[in-house]
Amino acid sequence: MNILLTSAGRRTYMVEYFKTALNGSGKVFASNSVLTHTLLQADEYVLTPNIYDDQYISFLVEYCKQKSINAIISLFDIDLPVLSKNRSVFEKENIKLVVSNYEATLICNDKWETYNFLKGIGINQTPSFITIAEAKAALSNGEISYPIYLKPRWGMGSIGIYKAENDAELDVLYKKLHREIFDTYLKYESAADAEKSVIIQQAIKGQEYGIEILNDLDCKYVTTFAKKKIAMRSGETDIAETVDIKEFEDIAKNISVHLKHMALLDVDCFKNNDGKIFVLEMNCRFGGQYPFTHVAGVDVPQQIINWLNGKDTNWDLLHIQTGVSACKEILPTIINKKLNI
Incomplete structure (x- = not known):
């Protein structure tokens, strides 16, 4: 089983998680339009045309055929609808897209569509x-x-x-x-x-939370993970604590049933001072909050690999320990050193 992570950007941890999940049974490939440290951590990497380039899809297909890549997982919002719209092109070559349906990607990428979708299924909106x-x-x-x-x-x-x-x-x-x-x-x-x-x-006065709604590869609800966000940096969760899903689970199931996304959905929520929960944004991909879920005992990459290999859901991989606080660390890394002689 060989996996390609497209638009990998700076998500080095995702490369590491999938390499651990494969455990030598396949390779993790990574792609991006510019060189990053993350690409260098993959088993192999490639620089692609811009996502909106007319050659982007054909480039990916040919690369997957050359490298015997079985599945693609995207880590960037803009990439998602482009890939999803061309699902049949990949499937013709027996390449599985672990990407949500086209309509779901459009809803999530457009905050106005997100607002109308969530309001339409009865979820509190600001x-x-x-x-x-x-x-x-x-x-x-x-x-x-x-x-x-x-x-x-x-x-x-x-x-x-x-x-x-x-x-x-x-x-x-x-x-x-x-x-x-x-x-x-x-x-x-x-x-x-x-x-x-x-x-x-x-603006909403209250506490911000993040939830992740996991569907299987048939887009059926599996489970939910929840975190209380303690600090943010550049729009991503920087410090968080895992919490019980009880007050979020009905909302998560409602979204899952109506959106019918594939794999992980990253969701931003607020609980206001009256205890009402509002959902503000959704992303059809692994988001910045996933590492907090992973360090608390969950292994979604391993579960995705299992599903791709035709195996059933392993609940031991999806059991989260609550009350785990964690933070991200940022370190400068050299990706190319030019010698001046």
Whole structure:
């Protein structure tokens, strides 16, 4: 069994987790459009065309055929719909895509679609608006109040997230964010509706949590993992503590049944001061909170390998120990040294 992790970026831990899961029974390949330390930790790596390049899919298919790669797992949001839309191309070559259905990837990558999807299945949502005019009207009639957050509609991580405390800040930050969106790679998806590329949301006072909803490769619900987020860095969980899933499980099952995602779904939640749980964002992939699940005794990479090999769910791999606090560590690493003689 050979696995390709696409858009591997800086997620070295995912390479290590899958190498451990394979335990010499196959190789972990990694791909990215630029060289990173993560690629160097894989058994083999390749630099790919840009995700939006016309040759991206054909490049991956040919690489998989050359290296006898059996399955692809993507670690980057923008990659997901591109891969999912071309599922049949990979399946024709007997390459399994461990990627959610195309509709699910679009819902998760678009915060406005996420809001409407979750609201439609009865999950608490903070008031959200797709134009500044609608947000100002809601402020004027008392539907919402400052502070409010401005985010890229098609965004990820912490790129372009701003908090406005008054009308003046709202106007300035809205213009700033709109400009920033089209100065970054977010411009590709945002171009679909440039005038509605910013989402504005009422801030929630309370505790932030992260949950991961695991479906099997037939997109059926398996289990949920939950963490209390203690600190964040660049939009990712930096310090967290594993907690009981009891108050999140019904929400998780509801999402699983309606979204029908494949494998792991990364979900951001808030419990407000009244105890109500709100779901804000979803990502159809391993997210930044997964390492906290892994160090607490869970091994989703091993379970995915087992499923790919036709084995049943092993519940010993999915038992999480609650009350485990952990943090991430960042170390500088040389990836290429040029000698000046």
